[in-house]
Amino acid sequence: MRTARDLAGDLLAVHERTGQWVGERLEAERKRLRDPRDRGLLTELVHGVVRQRGSLDTVLARVSKRPLKDLNRxxxxxxxxxxxxxxxxxxxxDHAVLDTTVAWASHHTGPRRAGYVNGALRGLLSRIDKRRVEAVRDARKDLPRPDGSxxxxxxRxxxxxxxxxxxNRAQRWSHPRWLVERWEQSLxxxxxxxxxxxxxxxPPVVVRARVDRAVLLERLAAEGITAxxxxxxxxxxxxxSEGHLGAVIAEGLAAVQDATSQVVAPRVQPQAGESVLDLCAAPGGKALHLADLMRRGRLVAADVDETRLKRVTALSRTxxxxxxxxxxxxxxxxxxxxxxxxDRILVDAPCSNTGVLRRRVEARWRLRPEDITTLAGIQGRLLERAWPLLRPGGRLVYSTCSIEPEENEAIAAAFIAATPGARLADELRTFPSPDAxxxxLAVFERR
Structure with missing residues (x-):
């Protein structure tokens, strides 16, 4: 029987060898594990290793006798x-980590290479002074952890x-150096x-109450769920995890949706009886929110991806x-x-994802500097394509999950400058926080 650690290693090895997104196989592997604790451990290991790859490689380079780039994958x-x-x-x-990791490596590469893994990990253990300190004190020696310790x-x-x-920040916080230096300049x-x-x-598990929030809190408490x-x-x-929320979601009492995402649909201000377009609608979280606000009317959910759009269709019953x-x-x-x-249009544009990197663990390593310029071109064209569809007196909201000005304020400014009859009514940029x-988002009104 393959354990959660074995499956995590297998998934990560395929990811390292092929570049295949781990998310494409993770859910299938989770289903092979009966115990929810094992499923949670599998997700933690896969997401954690991918997210912390930069920091892990920095530390491992200090204890590996060979350059990491020369090692067997x-x-x-x-x-x-x-x-x-x-x-x-x-x-x-520690001994359990060493035993299971070395056994996994031996299974895939043989005892000689597994011995190298054992030696390097023991070298790492000998390098640690304190496993846990309450806060970062020395930026040359202290590795931050997700809980603030x-x-x-x-x-050094x-x-x-x-x-x-x-x-230093790229190594310790596990982000690409170019992105850290970009933020240093802009932020x-x-x-x-x-x-x-x-x-x-x-990432926190955040839901949007589709009923009175106090009522949902009571229901969750009755099911033993703390919120x-x-x-x-x-x-x-x-x-x-989200897995505990199946009943309240199925009953239409709640929807999994981050707090920042929950701000968008209310800015669209859909009214009962109106015709609303949600462009780039998949997987449907904002479409469902628009429907909840409309109560009745016509909602067109559009997307380029037919497979992902089916997830929006599945929401129609609620x-x-x-x-x-x-x-x-x-x-x-x-x-x-x-x-x-x-009457209303939402353009939730594809973007660099720099506002949601903790949720999309691979995005930071796939993103390149030139991608931001390419995405800005796509985003600008989406606005140009959507605007003629809006009635006079209507409202169009443009949103991203990026924190890059080229994808946000610059897009809004260029659109206003090039579009007679368009007025920028509001805009808001939110930065990642513990709960959001x-x-x-930018709100445009058509005169």
């Missing part, structure tokens, strides 16, 4: 898997922040540190008297709707 995966447990998880004894090493492990501030060091800390943290009020009038932060129409649209060119058809993700 399976050996490197084993080192990362073992190091993650030693540095970031507290409940598993830190691991302290005996010797990270770049000198006085000489290479961006590299300043204090804000960048806060964003990096959020990117390291485990507290979050940011926004309908947000609840839930302890544990949308009450709202008529849901799903439509596949082309990625470029005119949209298949008549001009001035819609980062993102942006």
């Amino acid at each position: 399976v050996v490197l995966t084993g080192l990362r898997l073992g190091a993650y447990q030693l540095l970031y998880l507290d409940r598993v004894p 830190a691991v302290r090493f005996r010797a 492990t990270f770049a000198d922040p006085e000489l290479e501030w961006g590299l 300043g060091r204090e804000r960048t540190d806060a964003v990096l800390a959020a990117g390291l943290s485990r 507290r009020e979050g940011e926004g009038p309908d947000a609840l932060v839930v302890e544990g 949308m009450g008297d709202v008529e849901l129409v799903t439509t596949i649209v082309p990625p470029e060119g005119p949209l298949p709707f008549d001009e001035r058809t819609f 993700d980062g993102g942006y």
